[in-house]
Amino acid sequence: MGFIELEGISKNFGCNTVVNELSLSVKKGEFVSFLGGSGCGKTTMLRMIAGFETPSKGSILINNVNVSNIPPARRKLGMVFQNYALFPNMTARKNIGFGLRISGIPRTETEKRVDEMLDLIHMTQFGDHYPHQLSGGQQQRVALARAIIVKPGALLLDEPLSALDAKIRIQLRDDIRAIQQQLGITTIYVTHDQEEALSISDRVAVMREGRIEQIGTPLNIYNRPATSYVASFIGTLNMFYGSVVDAEKGVVTVGESLLRTAESISVDSGKTVRVAIRPEALSLFNNETMSDANFLPGRIETIKFLGSTVRFIIKFEDKFISMDCFNTPQFKMPQKGEQVSVTFSREACQILPGDAIPFCYHE
Template sequence: MSYLNLSHLEKVFGQNRVVKDFTLGIDKGEFISLLGPSGCGKTTVLRMVAGFEAPTSGAITIDGQDVTGLKPNNRAIGMMFQAYALFPNLTVAENVAFGLKVKGVARDERAARVEEMLALIGLPEMGARFPFQLSGGQQQRVALARALAPRPRVLLLDEPLSALDAKVRVSLRNEIRAIQKDLGITTIFVTHDQEEAMSISDRIVVMNAGIADQVGAPFEIYNRPTTRFVANFVGTLNTFDVSVEDPGLGRVSLAGQPLTVPGLPDGARKGDVLPIALRPEALRLGQLPGAEAVLPAVIEDVHFMGSVIRLTARAAGAQLSMDTFNRADQPPPVPGQTVEISLSGRDAIVLRG
């Protein structure tokens, strides 16, 4: 039994089934991201855990306690919102103390806890300020302190970074992750940003149309996506059609060149045409020793991004995107140039569905 259990959650709004048979167990101290496009039901799942929405069916337990019918204020959880949601009429310290005050914690203890929390988020001098006097990043840190002050059992993060500048976003997400690890608090993080999800999560749940498509560690999700949706949503993909040569050995051919790919579907027969996908970093510019296949390609576009150069090219009838490292002694190819691209079957992802 996990610490936080969501079992067979369903949510129906009118005619709309927003969340379908959602089951997930989260261990104590784990950081889980719900990742998906807007409207996929991830926020609804989070709001059901918080208690703002009642599940149409299914149950939620925290630490063995069934909380499905509890009101939000009896669940002992913490939450950060997308818009800063600090109480504008209270100072930073009063905001952080709010959860303690409604619990009836004594004044001295409250003050000590607030001080501890403000130190934790690195804003020890800001207690007397009002929210409007803080930057967006500072406000969100105070919101984190406010959520953590009453020692919640679970921390819920509803896209807390999406209103911030790119730079603040990265530094704050690392800070959130560090504090979360430090306190060992069970956390659910909702985001539509795959990079964000992959950089800080223990596990990711990729959601599509109310269903959990795949659950796994970031490395697993990225390298072994089980559905086409997951593969496309997480990272960039180049897809090729290949024809099956020998289903037993996983041998296929791409534009006449033989490849051996992992995990052909069971029902595949010789002559079937299947899509396979390769990440941009699995394609190499030039003839590489040990590569299974080398395709001629025409460069269409070159994006110089600093340490990495992203190339768009056309090969074997498909448009593809590939990354190559910048090297000072080797200028990148130019559009229109014909190049060779090396690839290997072992890097390929065979897509189902």
């Protein structure tokens, strides 16, 4: 039994079903992210856990207690909001100590714990600043300290970094993860940023239309997407329609080329499937290429220099392939219009059901 159990949760707003029969078990001390696009139901789910929305169906258990109908004030959960939600009439110190003050903790104890929190978030010198005197990153640190000072059972974060600059975002997400691990607090994190979710979570739940499309470790989600949606949502991906030639041996045709996969295919021969390959799994043919690798012939259409990597868009038959190469000193840059042979291992070739929207590569 997990520390947080979501059992068949549904939420309807009028005729609109925002969360649909969602179930999830979160272990104590685990960091789980809800990842998905706008309107997928991730924030609504988080708000139901916090108690700001009531589920239309299903139950929420925290530490074996059904909290579905318990008001937010009695759930003992810490929440960090997207727009910080700091009280503008209080200094950082007063904001952090608010939860302790209203629960009647003595002043000396409150001050001591506030000092500890200010130290934890590296903001000792900003304790007497008002929110409007702090930067976005500093405000979010204060919001985090305010949420955890009351020692909540779990921490809920609703897109806490989305309003911040890219540099601050990276720094703060690392800090959030470090604090979470230091305190061992169970955390549910909502984001639409895949990099954010993959970099700090123990597990990622990719959501779509109110359901969890796939849940797994970041590595598993990235390397083994269970559905076309997950494959297309996480990272950049080349995807082609193919036809199964030999399901047992894992052989498919894409256009006029024959591709081999590492495992057998669970779809009957002759059926249509989708073949997914990550751009970083592709390389240009050279002498070191394995003899059993897959090949696709093509012509370089576009070269995008991205600093540490170079992205090539290669035309293969009537399709386009995206390929990433590291910009190492040894790398010999091919020219635009050059005929090349793109190669990739059998393991890089992922087979997905072929019933979704066709496209060539997805960024």
